[in-house]
Amino acid sequence: MAKANAARAGSRASSGAKRAPTRAKSGGRSAAKGEVRHDPEFVQLLTPEGERIEHPEYSVDFTDEEYRGLYRDLVIVRRLDAEATALQRQGELGIWASLLGQEAAQIGSGRALATQDMVFPTYREHGVLWCRGIDPIMPLGLFRGVDFGGWDSRAAKMQMYTVVIGAQTLHATGYAMGIAKDGKVGGDDGEAVIAYFGDGATSEGDVNESFVWASVFNTPIVFFCQNNQYAISEPVERQARAPIYRRANGYGFPGLRVDGNDVLASYAVTRRALDAARHGEGPSLIEAYTYRMGAHTTSDDPTRYRIASEVEAWQQKDPILRMRRFLEQQKIVDSAYFEGLESEADELAVDLRARVLALPDPAPASMFDNVYPHGSAALAEQREQFAAYHAGFEASTVEASTVEGGDH
C-alpha cells in the first residue's frame, strides 16, 4: 500500500520576513530556446548547482525536515512515474503521460496547498496527486482503461484528471466563485483553488475565458501553468510570443514566472498566491518554467521534433539533481539516507506494479451504470437488451464450446 505518504511540508511563505540581501539573479537559467522575448526575471531559490539563494520577495524558511520531505516526494513520484512508463511498455497500460522533469513544479505547488484547497488537474499531475495523499494507483486505472480515474474528488480535494485541454480551468473558476459565495475567503482558513494547465492550453478559448471570469468575480484561484516548453511536438512559440505569465496583467491580475525545476521556489510562490487568494485578494497566474524531459506520452516519439542537445541542456537543470546537491552540500542528509529513500521508492513501485496487474476489468454492463443520477427508463431497456444478448450468446457459446471444445 502506498499510504506511507509524507507529512505535508508545513512551511509558510513568510512573505519577506527573512529578507536576505537581494542577490543578483543567478545564472541558473540560461537563455532557453523555448522563448522569443528573453525575460531573465523569474523566481528562483535553488540554483541548478544546488546553491540556495534568496529572493527579495519570496523568502521562505525551510527546516531540514522539510527539505528532506520535499526531496523524498520528488524521488518517489519520479520512481512511481518510471514504473508506470515501464508498465505501459509491457502492455499493462494503454498509454502513460509521464511527469518526468516536472516533479519540482508539481511537488512545490502541491505541498503549498492547504488541506481545504481544491485542485483541478490536467492528466499529468501525478505529483500533485501524491501530495494530496491519493493512492498513486488511482490515475493508472484511467491509463489502463478500467475506469476514468478512481478517486473520490470531494474527499481528496482534488478533482478528476481532465483530458480535454483547458476545460478544467473554467470548472476551477466556477468552484472558486462558489468558495466566495460560501464566504470562505478572508482568513487563514479561507479556501483557495489551484488550476493546472500546460503551455499549450493557454491557446484554448476556455483558459482565456477563465481569466476573464476569475478577474471579473475576483475569485480565490491560482492559475498554475506548467510551461514544459512543448505541447506534444509544438514548441511554446506556437502558443505565445510573449512570456505566458504576462498574460495575466491584461486581464487585471498579477502573473509571475517561477523556476519550475526549483521545488523551493515553486513552493514559495504558490504558497503566497494561494494565501493571497484565500485572503480575498483574487486570482493570480504562475508560470512554472520547466521542461518535459520525456516524451509527451508513451505514444510519442520526441526525436522527430527536438534535438538531443536541448534535452541534455535541461538535464543539467534537473529538479531532483539540484536538490540532492543542496542536501549533500549542506550535509542535511548522509548517503544512507539516499539509499534508504531509494529502496523505499522501489518498494512503493513494486507494490504499485503488483496492484496494477491485479486491477480487475470492469463488468461489461457497468457501462450502463452512472450515466444518469436518476437513471433513464430508455437506457434501462438498452441495458436489459444488452444483458439478454450476452446471456443468449454465453449460452450458445457454452454450447458451442461444449461441441467444439474451444476456449471462448
Added chain:
Amino acid sequence: MAKANAARAGSRASSGAKRAPTRAKSGGRSAAKGEVRHDPEFVQLLTPEGERIEHPEYSVDFTDEEYRGLYRDLVIVRRLDAEATALQRQGELGIWASLLGQEAAQIGSGRALATQDMVFPTYREHGVLWCRGIDPIMPLGLFRGVDFGGWDSRAAKMQMYTVVIGAQTLHATGYAMGIAKDGKVGGDDGEAVIAYFGDGATSEGDVNESFVWASVFNTPIVFFCQNNQYAISEPVERQARAPIYRRANGYGFPGLRVDGNDVLASYAVTRRALDAARHGEGPSLIEAYTYRMGAHTTSDDPTRYRIASEVEAWQQKDPILRMRRFLEQQKIVDSAYFEGLESEADELAVDLRARVLALPDPAPASMFDNVYPHGSAALAEQREQFAAYHAGFEASTVEASTVEGGDH
C-alpha cells in the same frame, strides 16, 4: 441612390512628422463610470469642446476638405441610422442595431482603410460600410429579414455582418494569414485587415484565440474594439477589470486606447496601425473608447439598466457635436454648409426609406438555393416536395377561394 459617397479622406498619419508641443491630456475625458482602474492616457486630437489638440505620436495634417468630408460622413451615417430606427418602429424592419454615438470610431477607422484592406464587421458597422462605398440599403435586408446582408463581400472588401459574437475575429485573422502567404505585406501597397468587435466580445474565447493566432503568425491585422461601455445591459466591468487595450501586451503585440468619439484620433491611430500591419509589423489592438448613446437594438430598453445622467454626460462628448464646434470655431464652413448637408442627408434618408419599402420578399423556395455550392440530390428532393406541396396547396387554395371568395 446612395452613390454620392464621399471621396476617401486621403490624409496619411504623418507619424510624428509634425510634432506639436506635447500638451497635457485635455480634460475631454472625465473619469468614466465604465472602468475600474482609471487610465487617463488615451489618444485624443479633438476635445469635446471642439478644440484641436496635438498628440506627440499621432499627429496628422488634415486639409479643410478632409475635415468637411469626415464631418459629412458623420452626419450622413447618423441620419441614415435614425431612418433605419424609424423604419423599425414602423414595423418595416424586424430589428435595428443603431450606431448612435459610435459614428466617430467607425468613420475614423473606416476612412483610414486603404482600398485594398479587408474589413470584418460585427452587426453594427453601418458607418464602416458607408466608408467602403457600399449602398446603405445593404444591411437593412438583414434586419428586414429578406436576406442575410446583400453586398458582395469580395468586391466591397468588407465581409458580411456577423451576429455570433467574436466569430469574425478568427476569420479576420485567417484572412490576414492569407495576406502574408500571398506575400502582400511589406510595402505601401501591402494589405491589412481590420476586425471590429465590441467590449462584450472580448470575453469570448474566439477573440482571445484570435490574439494568439495573430501574434504567433505575426499577421497584418488591426483588432478594433469599440468599447461602447455596454454589452446589451452589462457594463464593461462585467467583461474586464483592466482596460481592454492592455490585453494585447500579454499576447505580445501593442495595444492602445483612443478617444472613440474623436474622429480625427480614431482616424490617426487606425491609419498608423493599418500601415504598420501592411508593412509587416504585425497585429495591434485599438480600443476605441466610446459610448452607445441609444439602445442596444430597437428591442432593448436601456432605462432598465442605466441612468439618464450617464447618458447625458456622454452627450456632452458627442462625436458630431465636437466636430461641428471645431468647424465653426475654425470657420472652415459657414452655416449654409450645415444646411446643405442636412438636406443632402435627408434626401439620402428619404431615398433609403423608399427603397427599403420596395424590397421584395424572397421567393419561399429560395431557402433551398445556395445551401451547397455543388448542390445535393437529397436536398433537391426536398425542394421538389416543397414545390409540389405548394403547387397542390395553391391549386386547392385557388379552388377554395373561388368557392368561398376568400382572399388567401
Added chain:
Amino acid sequence: MAETMTIGKALNSGLRRAMEDDSKVLLMGEDIGKLGGVFRITDALQKDFGEDRVIDTPLAESGIVGTAIGLALRGYRPVCEIQFDGFVFPAFDQIVTQLAKMFARSGGRVALPVVIRIPFGGGIGAVEHHSESPEAYFAHTPGLKVVSCATPHDAYWMIQQAVASDDPIIFMEPKRRYWEKGEVDTSRSLLPLHASHLLREGTDCTVVAYGPMVRVAVDAATAAAEDNGRQLEVIDLRSVSPLDLKPVYESVRKTGRLVIVHEAPLTGSISGEIASKVAGECFYSLEAPVMRVTGFDVPYPPARIEEEYLPDLDRVLDAVDRTFTF
C-alpha cells in the same frame, strides 16, 4: 390553485419558487440580472434574490457552462440561460465533453445538477442564429436529458422539476409561445419530468410534437375534426431525451398512423429516431409509413419566409392525409 399566466411568466414563477425552495439554486447568464433577460424570464429575480444568486455573466457561453460545472462541483445548482438557441454552440464542448460525462467519469460519485435553459425555435421574425432548434444535438449526447414545455402549467412545473433533478438537463423553451396564456395549477404537477402526455384523444391518426409545435398539432386536430371529422390523437412528447414512447406505441397501435412534428431540420433529427422505433415496435399495426413534418435541411431562412419553413397546420393535415393514401 389555478392561475392564468403566460409561459414566460410561468417560467419566471417556477424559477422563483425553485430559488425559494433551495438556497443553492443560482441563475447565470447574459443580461439576466437588471434587465431580467432579453425575454424577461428572470424579471425581478436579481432584485429579490441578489446579485450573488442571479449572476450577470461575461459574454462567453463556454464560460457560463464551464463555471456552472464548477459551481455544481461546489454544491450549487446553477441554472444557465443561453440567450438564444444559436448561441449555445460556443458552450458545446463544455456541455458534451464535460457536463454530460461527469457522472459516468466519476464512477457515479459526482452528479452535476445543472440546467441549461435555451429559448428555441423560430417564428418571431428574428435575424439569423435566433431561431434555431438544436435539440437533436443534445438528444444524441448520452448523459444529458432534454425536455421542452408547451404550456404554462408545464413551464411552471417542468422548470422546477429540472432544477430539482440531479441530472444535467437541457431545458428548451418555446420562445414564440412565451406570450401565450394558460391555466397553471400551482398546487400540483401531475406528471414526472420525463413523461410524454396524451393531450387529446383520437382514433384516426396520432400526432406527436413537443415545445412550440404542440400548439400546431392541437390546432391541426381541431381543424381535422371540423374539416372531415378525422379524430387525431395528440401527444406532447415533453421529454426529447430520454424518449417516453410507450404512450406513442399504444396510440399508434390504435390509430395505425403517425405524424411527427418539429421545427428542426429533418435529417438526423429526433423524429427519425421516433419513426424508427415506432416502425419497429408497431410493425404490424402501422397502416402507413410514419410521416415527419419538420424544418427543411437548409439554414434557417430569412424572417420574411420563415413561415414557409416552419411546420404549420396545413402541413400537418397534409401529412395526415398522406397517411390515408397507403
Added chain:
Amino acid sequence: MAETMTIGKALNSGLRRAMEDDSKVLLMGEDIGKLGGVFRITDALQKDFGEDRVIDTPLAESGIVGTAIGLALRGYRPVCEIQFDGFVFPAFDQIVTQLAKMFARSGGRVALPVVIRIPFGGGIGAVEHHSESPEAYFAHTPGLKVVSCATPHDAYWMIQQAVASDDPIIFMEPKRRYWEKGEVDTSRSLLPLHASHLLREGTDCTVVAYGPMVRVAVDAATAAAEDNGRQLEVIDLRSVSPLDLKPVYESVRKTGRLVIVHEAPLTGSISGEIASKVAGECFYSLEAPVMRVTGFDVPYPPARIEEEYLPDLDRVLDAVDRTFTF
C-alpha cells in the same frame, strides 16, 4: 496503377496529390508538421511543401476552423486536422454557425472549400475522448457534407475529392483501420464523393455501414455465408450527409431486410434517419423492422470493455437473425 497500401498511407498520398494539384491547398492542425500528426497521416508533407502550406497551429480547435474559414475567404483551400474526434467540440460553433452557413448567408457568393479531417471511432484502446463518433451532429447540420472512407482506395480518392469540392466537408477517418492494407487504383476514382457503394451482393438481408464498421459488415457477410448460407448484401454508405439511399432502397426491395451498423450511440444517430426513410420508401417490401446495431446511449466506456460497446460480427449476425423472426 494498383498499389497496395494502408488507409493511413493512402490518405497521406491523397493529400500529397491534392497539394501538388492545387497550390492553394493548405494543411492545418496540431502537430501535423514535424511530427506528421499523431497518426502520421501528414508524414513528410511539411518537409516537402514547407511550413507555409503545412501549418502547425496553436492548440485551439475553434482557432483552427475559424482561421481556416478566413483563409478560405482569401482563396485558400484549407484542410484541417482535428487530432481526435473528442476534440472537435471546441470548434463546434465555428463549424455549425459559420462554416456551414456562409454559402447561404452570402446568397451563394462565397463558398468555403474547407475540409475537416477527423480520425474517429474506437477500438484502439485509448483513454476517454479519443474514441468518439460525432458524425450525427454534423449530418444534422444543413450546409455541411459528411463522408467516411472504409478502404485504402476510397481513402486515397475521397480525400482528394473532398479537397477539390467547394462544399465544406467533414471527413471522418476510421482511425482503427489506418493500418489496414488494400489495393489502391491510383489512376481512377470510379465513384463520386457522395455515392454509396454496393460492396457485396446478396439476397437475404441488406447490411449498411460506413467507415470502420464496413469491415465488420463484410466479415459478417462472410461468416453468414459460411455459417448458414445466408447471403447478405453489404452497402458502404460512404456519404453520411447527404445520404445516397437509392441503392439501399433497391437492395431492401430485393432482400426485404435491413441492418444498419455504426459505432455512434443509438438515439439521434444517422441510423434512425436511414431506418425512417427506408421504412417509408420500402413500406411494402420490408419483411421485418429495420435493425440497428450501434453503440449504446452511454459515454464511451473505458478501453477494457470497449469491445462490448462496439458493434461486432456477432451483434450484426444476431440482428440479421432477428430480422428473420418476423
